[in-house]
Every structure is written in structure tokens, then in C-alpha cells.
Amino acid sequence: MTERTLAVVAGGLRQPSSTRLLADKLAAAAGEELTRLGVTPKIELIELRDHAHEIVDNLLTGFPASTFARVVETVAGADGLIAVSPIFTASYSGLFKSFVDLLPDGTLADKPVLIGATGGTARHSLALDHAMRPLFAYTRSVVIPTGVFAAPEDWGGDEGGGRLDQRVRRAAAELAAEVARRDPATPQDPFALRTSFEELLAGE
Amino acid sequence: MQFGLFSVGDVTPDPTNRTTPSEHDRIKAMIAIALKAEEVGLDVFATGEHHNPPFVPSSPTTMLGYIAARTERLLLSTATTLITTSDPVKIAEDFAMLQHLADGRVDLMLGRGNTGPVYPWFGQDIRNGIPLAIENYALLHQLWREEGVDWKGRFRTPLQSFTSTPRPLDDVPPFVWHGSIRSPEIAEQAAYYGDGFFANHIFWPREHTQRMIGLYRERFAHYGHGTAEQAIVGLGGQVFMRKNSQDAVAEFRPYFDEAPVYGHGPSLEEFTRETPLTVGSPQQVIDRTLGFRDYVGDYQRQLFLIDHAGLPLKIVLEQLDLLGEEVVPVLRKEFAKNRPADVPDAPTHESLVAADKAAAEVAA
Numbered sequence: 280m281t282e283r284t285l286a287v288v289a290g291g292l293r294q295p296s297s298t299r300l301l302a303d304k305l306a307a308a309a310g311e312e313l314t315r316l317g318v319t320p321k322i323e324l325i326e327l328r329d330h331a332h333e334i335v336d337n338l339l340t341g342f343p344a345s346t347f348a349r350v351v352e353t354v355a356g357a358d359g360l361i362a363v364s365p366i367f368t369a370s371y372s373g374l375f376k377s378f379v380d381l382l383p384d385g386t387l388a389d390k391p392v393l394i395g396a397t398g399g400t401a402r403h404s405l406a407l408d409h410a411m412r413p414l415f416a417y418t419r420s421v422v423i424p425t426g427v428f429a430a431p432e433d434w435g436g437d438e439g440g441g442r443l444d445q446r447v448r449r450a451a452a453e454l455a456a457e458v459a460r461r462d463p464a465t466p467q468d469p470f471a472l473r474t475s476f477e478e479l480l481a482g483e
Numbered sequence: 484m485q486f487g488l489f490s491v492g493d494v495t496p497d498p499t500n501r502t503t504p505s506e507h508d509r510i511k512a513m514i515a516i517a518l519k520a521e522e523v524g525l526d527v528f529a530t531g532e533h534h535n536p537p538f539v540p541s542s543p544t545t546m547l548g549y550i551a552a553r554t555e556r557l558l559l560s561t562a563t564t565l566i567t568t569s570d571p572v573k574i575a576e577d578f579a580m581l582q583h584l585a586d587g588r589v590d591l592m593l594g595r596g597n598t599g600p601v602y603p604w605f606g607q608d609i610r611n612g613i614p615l616a617i618e619n620y621a622l623l624h625q626l627w628r629e630e631g632v633d634w635k636g637r638f639r640t641p642l643q644s645f646t647s648t649p650r651p652l653d654d655v656p657p658f659v660w661h662g663s664i665r666s667p668e669i670a671e672q673a674a675y676y677g678d679g680f681f682a683n684h685i686f687w688p689r690e691h692t693q694r695m696i697g698l699y700r701e702r703f704a705h706y707g708h709g710t711a712e713q714a715i716v717g718l719g720g721q722v723f724m725r726k727n728s729q730d731a732v733a734e735f736r737p738y739f740d741e742a743p744v745y746g747h748g749p750s751l752e753e754f755t756r757e758t759p760l761t762v763g764s765p766q767q768v769i770d771r772t773l774g775f776r777d778y779v780g781d782y783q784r785q786l787f788l789i790d791h792a793g794l795p796l797k798i799v800l801e802q803l804d805l806l807g808e809e810v811v812p813v814l815r816k817e818f819a820k821n822r823p824a825d826v827p828d829a830p831t832h833e834s835l836v837a838a839d840k841a842a843a844e845v846a847a
Contacts, residue, residue, distance in 0.1 A: 332749075339748035342687050344757055470694040472667045472702075476675045479617045479668060482637055 282319040283458050285309055286357035290327045290364040290375035291397070298397045299326065301429045301447075302363040305395055308447050309361065312455030323353050327374050334377050343381065355386045355466040359458040360420070362411070363395035366403040370410040371396070379414060385467055387418035391457035393450050394426040401430035423457055425450040484818045485829050486811045487527025488520050488803075489562035489719065489786040492540035495793040498741040503793075509539050510546070512796040516789075517550045519800050521557040523807025529560035529592065529786060534568075534601050537743075544577040551585035558831070559585055562681070562719075562786065563594025563662045567615040568605035570639060571623040575647040579627070582652040587832030592660040592681050592717075593620060595669075611638070613668050620659075624676065627656035655839055658830045660717055660784075663695065670695050674702030679715035679829065682779070685788055686744060688757050692718070693778045700780070712826055717784035718775055721760045724805045728763035734798075735762045742792035765809040772810075773817050781822050783829035785814070 287306045291298030302324070310320035327334070333347035343351055354360060364375035394411040398404070407426040415422045427450050433443040490513055496503040504512065517528040528550065530540045540546060547559040559581070564574060574591075582589045595612045596602075602609045618636045625632055626647040635641040651657065660679035663669035664687060673680040680699040682692040696716055703714035723738075725731040732751065739751045739762075754760055761771040772785065787806065790799040828834070 336749040336753070340686065340745045340754075342691070342757075344749065344753065345688060345690075348688070348690075469665065470667050470698060472671055472698070474668070476671050479613070479671070480621060482614055482618065 280317060280319050282321055283313060283358040283463065284321040284323060284356065285313075285359045285361060285454075285458070286354045287322060287324045287361045288327065288354070288363065288375075288378065289324065290362075290372050290378070292328055292365065292372070292374070294328070296326075296328075296365075297429065297434060298363050298365045300434075301395050301397055301427065302361060304444075304447050305361045305363065305393060305427060305451060308451030309359070309393065309454050309458075312448075312452045313459060316455055316459040318455075318459045323357065325350055325353065327378055330378075331374060334374060334381060337381050338377060351382060351386070352466070354382060356464055357390070358461065358464045359391040359393070359454055360387065361393045361395065361454070362415070363397070364411065366396050366398035366406045366410075369403070370406055371414065376414070379418070382418070383469060385419075387415065387420040389461075390420045390464065391454055391461070392418075392420040392422050393454040394422060395428070395450075396426070397429045399431065401428070401432065404428035404430065421457060423450065423453040425453055484782070484815065485526040485558065485784045486806075486814060487525050487529065487558070487560075487784070487786050488516065488790070489529040489531070489560075489788055490516065490540075490790050491531045491788070492533060492538050493743065493791055494537040494539060495743060495791065497793040497795055498737045506539050512790070512799070513540065513546065514550060514553075515796060516799055516803065517557065518553060519803045521554045523803050523811075525557070525803075525807060525811060527558045527560055527784065527786060529562035531562055532565050532569075532596075534604060535598060544581045547589070548581055548584050551581065551588065554588075556588075558588050558590065560589070560660075561591045563592045563596075565596045565601075566593040566619050566623070567595045567612055568602055568607050569619075571619040572626065572639075572642075572645070572647060574619075575623050575626040576649075578657050579647065579649050579651045582657055582832070583649055587652050587655075587836075589832070590658040590660065590830075592662045592679075594662040595666075607638070613666065614638075616669065617672060620661075620672065620676075624656075624659075627651050652832065653836050653839075655832060655835045657832075658835060660715075665691055665695065667695070667698055670699035671702050674699050674708075674714070675706055677703065677706065677708035679717060679783070681717035681784070681786075682719065684719040684759055684775075685721040686758060689759065689778055696779045709827075710825075712780060712823065715784075715827070715829055716779055716782035717786065717829070718779060718782060719759075719786055719788060720772055720775070721758075721788045722768045722772075722802070722806075722810075723762045723789070724765050724768055724802060724810070726764060728767055731762050731764065738792040738794055746792075765805050768810050769813050769817070772814055776818065781818075781826045783827070 289299045289302035313320040364371035599609045630646040660681045661673035662681040700711035700714045704711040723735040789802045
């Protein structure tokens with residue numbers, strides 16, 4: 280059976296975190312959908328709170344601490360990404376954006392990405408499409424059509440009418456289909472030569 | 484093996500008393516540091532080149548010419564000479580002139596510079612950084628080896644029957660190092676020409692340095708300049724020492740915490756773990772520096788950064804005493820141990836002249 284890895288980035292700051300909760304739901308559902316497609320899922324969870332200092336340090340020094348470098352490698356090597364941020368002041372959190380800022384160019388190119396977000400009110404839900412989706416479009420990743428927003432009423436059970444689970448299931452199925460039909464991710468080596476010196480000399 | 488200093492030439496307030504040296508003070512301090520480097524037995528002094536405050540060394544060959552006149556033995560170099568924004572014609576002439584004045588005690592390290600606004604001040608564009616470094620060096624290389632050069636490129640006016648003057652001393656161009664932190668194209672460039680490669684090393688995890696040096700060595704052999712082990716490698720290092728390591732940490736911490744490059748970021752302990760920065764006793768500096776060989780192989784030049792982040796001249800000179808008396812003599816001895824006989828020293832003017840002569844005799 281083939282195996283595919285999903286990196287799950289949760290940008291929540293509190294513990295316990297509703298962002299983490301949504302990330303877990305999405306990861307579990309995507310894992311099940313992959314299994315249904317005959318693919319063994321491997322889930323790598325990354326909580327940004329654990330790396331908050333390293334993220335700021337990397338912004339200031341220009342290089343990742345060794346523990347954070349492994350996080351970046353995990354994302355680069357994953358076959359799909361589930362990215363979940365809390366919505367603060369009309370957009371993804373600063374920590375979440377800083378994390379994306381630190382991924383080397385091309386890290387997410389052609390990588391299927393499921394976007395998710397949480398917020399204190401359902402009125403924030405459009406941030407998925409006016410903030411998260413353009414951000415990942417810039418990275419040239421393949422953002423799957425369904426994004427999942429979880430508002431307080433979704434966690435309340437009846438009020439959300441169970442529709443959160445439906446959205447999670449639909450998004451997970453879309454992500455799994457994209458991941459399953461692709462070859463495994465091949466992260467680029469930043470130290471590899473991509474042109475011959477003759478080409479460089481010729482100005483190509 | 485050569486040991487020396489490289490200086491960025493930053494004017495930074497001393498965080499312990501909030502005083503800032505004037506540009507004049509800083510320039511004179513760099514001179515005092517270079518003279519002291521010779522006095523304590525170091526081999527190399529290399530100055531940075533910058534064209535924006537808070538840095539002072541905009542005119543490296545002027546500075547190095549002055550140092551040349553006041554020293555006997557010290558090898559004068561740069562870290563780095565901007566091959567992107569400087570006209571290669573002027574680099575060819577400035578360094579040939581310096582070579583004559585210093586009787587050959589000159590080499591240089593080429594770099595691109597990473598500050599976007601500097602490029603347009605010199606009519607260039609940072610997006611052309613790599614192509615500028617490639618084209619400009621190809622011209623510089625030719626100007627030092629040929630007279631009556633006809634040349635046409637993308638980035639400067641064409642040349643017709645141009646001879647840069649003066650010609651290099653003894654018709655032997657200064658040895659060139661190429662410095663880069665993480666551009667494989669520059670390691671490739673150094674390997675292609677059989678020039679030296681210098682890894683800044685100090686602000687980066689060692690894995691970066693190891694990969695870049697590994698690539699350079701492999702390509703050096705590929706282009707037929709010798710074995711991978713014979714490639715000419717230089718490394719940066721950054722140290723602060725006191726006899727007692729706790730004293731070194733306590734004294735250096737305020738400078739570290741507010742340093743322009745890493746201040747307000749990782750802790751001193753984290754940065755020391757992740758990069759070659761060593762703050763402690765001379766023995767700790769010796770042990771750490773000897774460890775560099777474990778991941779880059781036997782190498783030719785070790786430069787230390789010791790005068791930055793607002794450290795006052797007096798403290799820098801004390802660091803030089805420790806380097807000269809306690810650290811470098813031990814490093815010389817230890818690095819010589821188990822060094823294969825066919826690993827060369829860094830080329831000097833004398834060795835290049837001798838190699839030229841030998842080659843001419845073989846040809847004749």
C-alpha cells in the first residue's frame with residue numbers, strides 16, 4: 280500500500296485550542312479518506328505555539344534553529360498540507376503568517392493545501408477566502424475548493440446542525456483525492472546547482 | 484594555515500554606556516586593529532566594503548594601502564569586495580595598484596552584497612546579483628591576464644583594446660576568494676576558476692557551511708584543479724574570550740543582546756549552539772575552532788570577527804592579545820597534525836610567482 284504524508288499546521292495560541300481541535304478533525308477525516316482510497320496516511324502535526332520563539336528568531340537572524348528547520352522540512356516533504364489559523368482582526372494570525380513567510384520559495388508549489396480557520400464569530404468566516412486563499416495562491420500551492428471555518432456555534436453541537444462535520448468531510452475528501460492522485464512530494468534542495476557554469480557565463 | 488581577522492566596519496553604539504564612536508574614530512580603530520593583528524602574529528586582515536551607514540569602509544584599497552605602508556608581513560584582504568556594484572575595470576586597477584604598493588601582500592574576496600538599495604546607487608539592480616557577479620568577474624579575470632582587451636557584456640560599456648593599468652605585480656594577479664552564504668552558483672564559480680571559496684560561517688548553522696564547502700570541493704575536482712581535498716577553503720569565526728569563561732559570557736552578553744544582526748532574537752546560549760559563535764575561555768575557542776575541520780575538511784584560512792556590535796577598541800585589542808598569545812599558536816600546531824602533505828596552503832604572491840615560473844619552465 281502506498282503511503283502519503285499530511286503536514287498539519289495549527290496556529291492556535293491557547294491550550295486547549297479550538298484551532299487545534301479543527302486541525303485534528305480535518306486530519307482525522309483526511310486520513311480516513313486517504314485510507315478509503317487505498318493510501319496509508321501519515322499525519323505530522325505542527326503546533327506553531329511550540330515554535331513561536333524560533334519563528335521570531337528566524338525572522339531576525341535569517342536562518343532557522345535546528346529544531347525549527349526540521350519543522351520546515353516536514354512541511355516541504357509532505358504530500359499535502361492542512362493549514363489552520365485563528366482569525367485575528369480580519370485575517371490569519373501574525374504568527375501564522377510569519378510561519379508561511381519563513382517557508383523557502385517554492386516549498387508549497389504544487390502541494391495540495393486544505394485551509395481552515397477558527398474565529399470568535401461566524402462573521403469572520405470570509406477571511407478564509409479573502410485572506411487564507413490568496414496567501415496560499417501566492418505560494419503556488421493547490422488550494423482545494425472547500426475551506427472550513429469553525430465558529431463558536433459549530434462547537435455547540437445542535438446550533439451548527441452538524442454541518443461542521445459535513446464540511447470537514449467534504450474538504451477532507453477533496454484533499455485526499457488531490458494527494459492520492461499525485462506522485463510523492465520531492466522537496467527541492469536549496470544547495471543544488473540548477474544551471475551549468477557555461478550557461479551562467481552565457482547569461483542564461 | 485593562515486589566521487586573521489575580518490571586519491565589517493560597523494559603527495554601533497556601545498550598549499553598556501550608550502556612546503557611539505565617530506566615523507573617524509571607527510576608521511582609526513580599524514587601522515589600530517590591523518596593526519595589532521600583525522604585532523600579535525596573525526597573518527591576514529580583511530576589511531568589508533559598504534556604501535551605507537552605519538558602516539565606514541567604503542574605500543577598501545585606500546584603507547589597505549595605508550595599512551600596507553605601516554606593516555611588514557600582514558596579508559591584506561577584503562571581506563568582501565562588491566563584484567556586483569563595482570566596475571570590474573576599477574577593481575582590476577585598484578587592486579593591482581595595491582599589490583605593487585604592498586609588494587604582493589594582497590588578495591581579495593569577492594561578494595555580492597545583500598542590500599537592495601545599494602545596487603541602484605551604482606546603477607545596478609539586486610535582481611541581477613548572480614549574473615553581475617558572473618559577468619563582472621569574467622571581465623576582471625581577463626583584465627588581469629590580458630592586454631588590449633576587446634569585451635562586450637550586458638552590464639557595462641564595451642571595451643576596445645583596453646589595458647588596465649598598472650599590470651599586476653610580476654604579471655601575477657592577486658589570489659581571489661569568492662564568498663557566499665548559500666548561493667551554489669558562487670561555489671560553482673570559485674570551483675570553475677580554481678579560486679578559493681570562503682564561507683562566512685558565522686551567522687549560519689554549520690550544515691549550510693558544510694553543504695556549500697562540499698559542493699565547492701566536488702566542483703573544484705570536477706574542473707580539474709586538483710582533488711576535492713586540495714580545494715582552497717576559508718572560514719569565518721566569531722569569538723569573545725576571557726581567561727575565565729563565565730567572565731566572557733557576562734561581559735559579552737550586553738553586546739550580543741543588542742547586536743545589529745542577531746540582537747533581540749535568540750539567546751546567547753541558543754546562538755552559540757546553532758552557529759560557530761564561541762564565547763568563553765581561550766581553550767574553548769581552540770576546541771571549537773579545531774572542530775570546524777570535522778565538517779569542512781583541512782582548510783587554508785581562518786578569519787575571526789572580533790570588532791563589532793559596539794565593542795570598544797580597548798576590548799578588541801585585548802581579544803587580539805588572547806588570540807595571538809594563547810589561541811593561534813595552538814591552532815597552528817594542532818591544525819598541522821594529521822594534515823595530508825598534498826593539501827596545499829592558501830596561495831600567496833610568492834607561491835603564485837613560483838608556480839608561474841615552474842609552469843613556464845615546463846612549457847619551455
